[in-house]
Amino acid sequence: MTGFTQEQLGWEPWLAPLAEDELTDVHHEALIDKGRAASPYFRLLARDPEILHARTLTDNDIFYNADGGLPRAERELAATATSRHNGCVFCASVHARFASHYSKHPGDVQRLLDEGVAAPQAGRWRAVIDASVALAATPEQLGPEHVANLRANGLDELAILDTIHAAAFFNWANRLMLSLGEPTEKATK
Template sequence: MPDQVIRHEFERPNEFTQAQLGWAAWLEPLAIDELTERHYAGLVDKGRVNSPYFRLLARDPDILGARTRTDNDIFYNEKGGLPRAQRELSAAAASRTNGCLFCASVHARFASQKSKRPDDVQRLLDEGTAAPQDDPQWRAVIDASVALTKTPGEFSAAHVQQLREAGLDDLAIADAIHGAAFFNWANRLMLSLGEPTPPLQG
C-alpha cells in the first residue's frame, strides 16, 4: 500500500446534491495497466475499472470481491423484499446522516430514478432526514436507517414496528436494515480514503 498522501487542488463540494460528483483518492489507486486477473475478479464488474475508488480498494482484491458481491446482493437482488427505490432511500438516508456527499449523491439519484419522486428525495438532501415525508413507508425506512446509522443501539423494536405498520414484511425489513448498515460502513470507508470532486460536466 502506498504511504504518500495525495493533496488535491480543487474546490470541494459543500452541499448535498443529486448531481453526479467525482471522487479523488488520498492514496494512489492502482493504475489500469497494473491490474491482473485477480484484481478484475475482485472488481466483479469490469466497468468499475474506471473508478479510482474501486482501483484503490483493488489493492486487496479478495476483500473488494466480498464487499462488491455483498453490495450487489443488497441492492440488485429483487426476488422479493423491499423495492429498489426504498433500498436506495435507506442508503441515501445513511449517507445524509454520515455526511458522505458522494454516496448521498449516488443513492439519492438512484432513489429518484426508481421512485420517480425526485422532489421527495431532494427534500431529504436539502432539509435533512427529519424533513417531512408524506409516505409512511418512506418515513419508516428513513427513521430506521438514521437510527441504525447514528449507533446500532438506537435502532430498536419500535423501528421494526414502524416498518411493519408501513406494510413491510420480514424480508423487506431486512433489506432496509441491510441497505443502511452497508452504507453506514461504506460511508466511513470512503470518507477516510478520499474526497468528492465537483459535479462532472456534460
C-alpha cells in the same frame, strides 16, 4: 465542494489507487463489473482484491437481489438517508439518483438531501429513513419501535431485513469512503 446533490460527482483518494493498466485478471475479477475500473475508489480498494470481491458481492446482493423484500427504490432510499446522516456527499449523490429514478419521486429525495433526514416524508418513506438513521447513529438506537413502524407501513420480514442491510452496509461504506478521500465536483480518472 457543494453540498448534497443528485448530480454526478467525482472522488479523489488520499492514497494512490492502482492505475487502470496495473489491474490484473485477479483485480478485474474482484471488481466484478469491468466498468468499475474507471473509478479511483474501486481501483484503491482493488489493492486488496479478496476484500473488494466480498464487498462487491455483498453490495450487489443488497441492491440488485429482486427475490422479494424491499423494492429497489426503498433500498436506495435507505442508503441515501444513511449517507445523508453520515455526511457522505458522494454516496448520497449516487444513491439519491437511484432512489429518484426507481421511485419516480425526485422531489422527495431532493428534500431529504436539502433539509436532512428529519425533512417531512410520507409514512413508508419516513419509516425507512428513521430506521436507517437510527441504525447509522449506533446499532442500539434501532429499536423495536422502528421495526413496528416498518411493519405498520407494510414492510414484511424480508423488506425489514433489506432496510437494515442497506443501512448497515452504507453505514460501513460511508465511513470507509470518508476515511480514504473526498468528493470532487467532477469525475476524476
